[in-house]
Structures are given as structure tokens and as C-alpha cells.
Amino acid sequence: MIFIMFSLTLTLIVIGMIKCEQCIVKQFNALKSLEKDDLIRISGCKTSKFIKKGETLFREGESINGVYCIKEGVCKLIKLSANGKDQIVKLVVRGDLLGQRSLVTDEKSNLTAIAVNEMEICFIPKSEILNDLSKNANFSLDMLQDMAKELRIADNVIVDMAQKSVKQRLADVLVYLNTTFDNDEKGYLGVTLSREDYANLVGTATESAIRILSQFKKEGYISTTGKQIKILDLEGLKRIE
Amino acid sequence: MIFIMFSLTLTLIVIGMIKCEQCIVKQFNALKSLEKDDLIRISGCKTSKFIKKGETLFREGESINGVYCIKEGVCKLIKLSANGKDQIVKLVVRGDLLGQRSLVTDEKSNLTAIAVNEMEICFIPKSEILNDLSKNANFSLDMLQDMAKELRIADNVIVDMAQKSVKQRLADVLVYLNTTFDNDEKGYLGVTLSREDYANLVGTATESAIRILSQFKKEGYISTTGKQIKILDLEGLKRIE
């Protein structure tokens, strides 16, 4: 009997079926404001998934009809610009909720979401969570606060895009990655991006991103091993202009 | 007696004391979801103001502690970037609510608001409206929808800033102004901005904005009389790349 329970728990863990009410990452987002009963109800209808690097969660123009809770991994939110280039609008990380906008509007998604590395996510259908929005003032206030924060960040990104040089923006990205993700054992950035991803994050040509990273390397700000990047002089990067 | 009533009404109108529940512009924002009783209560504590062109409503770093309802006129939301240049993050127009973020966070304002022309605004203290957020689900849902929309727009601006050329962005701004504001009797854009404002909207040097506007003029897309700009070839502007 004990063996069976153990085996069951193990299986649940292996296929990612941790219950919402026990899940650690809910601490980091608006779900923390839900009552235990509601979390249990939501847990019953959520879908857990593992997503491989490079897989698409959803595309621009699709209906989402729910929120994704990022349990592990990183994904990039991309928009294809009129001139055919991809722009990474933001990175979504462990603990973040993805698709809040779909809860309050019926619009199609404005962005495409693609996994940057192995991800573990839970999908909660809109229908299941919509009631909480109208009945639980704390939850909707929390949601408002999240959006307000995202809006402030977006405004700052606009200013940076408009006013800073490509080199500054690239330095900013490195600083951001360094502070947002734990470095690995060897001191490399915790997220591995392609040079093209870097270019699409700062809005420049891939060659330009490569060139500037090479320059950073020559000047001793970073070192690289293949795609992996190690920050050697964080304060120096912050001073770049 | 009739004369006194008439005189009173007239005075109220002249000093801008239209009551919220009768105010047309509330249709355009989240206030439309409040009950009549709540609007009357709010009306009782709101402050009405006329703001002259160039005046500052609030500055980056200040506490706002309430929302402004824009009854008439336009203001620009500015952020000073690290390199000392102003960036206009967005224009706020008749019907918009300004400062929603202050309702759900205690942070200082991230932006500075300056009147672009003569404005008429009402200020509603945070204390008075906070209760409505927790008690009126429609109101807070409306607020969420507003923010979701702003977020989508901000994401699009990020992509444009990162991927489009200065010329394209400037053409976009002209198209935006043309569609957002009614042109005056002579067909000029309904909002008059300085060349520096145009530069700060698209994130370029003032000389560059001037140069490109001159070019648009030569190429027959627009005509100008002093600061005033008339769109001659809207479709042409949309096609610029």
C-alpha cells in the first residue's frame, strides 16, 4: 500500500501534475490571491505540459482563451514587424502568468510565444478563472497591479528603444539576463540565447549584435564559449554608452 | 427664482463644474461602469481645472494619488532618458483617464505629463475611487480592459521603435494624428505640435525630424503653414518605408 502511494506520487511528479494549491510558483503571480478552494477547483481543470526548446505555445492571431502559468523555463514573446523582422517584446520566466490579456478581452493574441529552453507550464482555461475575477476583489486587484507593472516596464522599454544606442541596449540585455536568472555552475548566464535572439531583443541586425558582442569580448566585459556568455565586468557593462 | 437657477447653472458651466453623472466624456473610459450614486459621490469631491498649454500636470517621481479625467485637450506623457533627451511615450486625449496606475500601486509616477494645448481636466482623489475598485466588479473589469489595451498598444510601439526607420515612424505619427483628431476647418491636423515634439515622439534628433518633414513636403505628402501641418496624401504616407 505504501509502495502504491509512493509510486502514485512519483508518477504525478514525473508527469508534472503538482496541484495548484501546493505549487510554489503561484507565490510569484496573481494566483496567490485565490482561496484554497478556488485553487483546488482550478487545479482540477488545468492542463500540465512540457514544452521543448523552440516549440510554439501560441501564435500571433490565435485565440488563447486562458492563462499559462510558467512553472519552469523561459519563453520569448515575439511580434513580426511590417518589414519582416521578428522583435522579441519580452521574455517570460518562471512564476509569470502568460496571457492575462485574454482573460479580459476577446481579441486574438498580439504576440507569438516560443520556448527558449525546456519548459513546464500549466494552462488554466479562461472559463474556469473568469468567475474569480468578478467575485474575488483581491485577485482582480492583483491582476491590475501586475498589468500596471507590465505597463511601467513597457513604457521604459519604449524610451530605451527610442533613445539608447544598439550597444547600450545590448549591454542592458546582458545586465538584465545576469540579474534575472541564476548563473550556472561555471558562471555563464542562466539562459542561452542565439545571436539572432539578442538581435531581436534589441532590434538590430544579427551581424550587428554579433559584432558588438565580439567587441564586448575584446574589451573584457564578457567571455564566451559557443553560445554561452559569461559576464566578467557587470559594472563596466552598466557604464556603456 | 428661475433667473437664479439659470445663473447658477451658467456659473457652474463657466467654471467647468459639470457633474460627473452628466459628463459626456465618462462614456469613453472606465467611469461609465460606475452606478449613478457612485458618480454623484465622486462628483462631489472631484476638482475641475483648466490647464494652459505648456503647463505641467505632474512630474516623474511625484505621487499622483488619483486619476485625471481628460475632458478637453491633449497632453503628452514624457520620460527623460538617461542621455538627457525627452521621449514622448504617448499622447493622452479627451475621454482618457490618466494615472490609473496610481490607483493600484503606491509607486511614484514614472512619467511627466505636460499639456499640449488648452486642457480641461477633472481630478478624482484615489481615496474616493478605491472602494469602487473592490466593490464594483464591472468597474475593475473595465479598468483591466483599459490596461490590457494600453499594454497591447505599448507592445506595438516597442516593435515599431525597434524595427522601423525614423522616416516610417514619423509618417506613422502623422497618420495617427490624422485619424485620432478631427482636422480643423482648413484641413490642418487637429493638434499642433512643435518639430521638437515630433522628434521626441519618434525618438530622433530635432534636426532629423525637421529634415524629414521638409522632405515629406517636397514629395507632396503634406503641406505646412508654420507649425500647422496638412495631410495631402494619407495613403502615400502609409506606404512609406
Next chain:
DNA sequence: ATGAAAACATGATAAATATCATAGTTTATA
């Protein structure tokens, strides 16, 4: 109305960035 200040305009030049070309490296996988 008038003079000073602000805004507009444009040339010359420098700096930043994109594009095209080519080659070396890494990565994935058959």
C-alpha cells in the same frame, strides 16, 4: 510695434547601423 528668444531650416560632416559577401564553427542527426 519692436527686440529678444524660441523655433525652424539646411548644409557639411561624423558616427552608427544595415547590408552584402564570404568563410569558419558548431550543432543536430542520419
Next chain:
DNA sequence: TATAAACTATGATATTTATCATGTTTTCAT
């Protein structure tokens, strides 16, 4: 483990944008 495909790197050059300089026009307060 061989091989193609994808990614990284760098040079040469073109294009875009910023900066500095200077003159003109408009605006505004007296």
C-alpha cells in the same frame, strides 16, 4: 562519426541618423 544545416564571425561598403554650424523665420513679452 560523417555530413548537412544552422549559427557565428568579420570585412567591405552603403545607408541612415546624429552632430555641429549658421542663418532665417516665427513667436511673444514689453
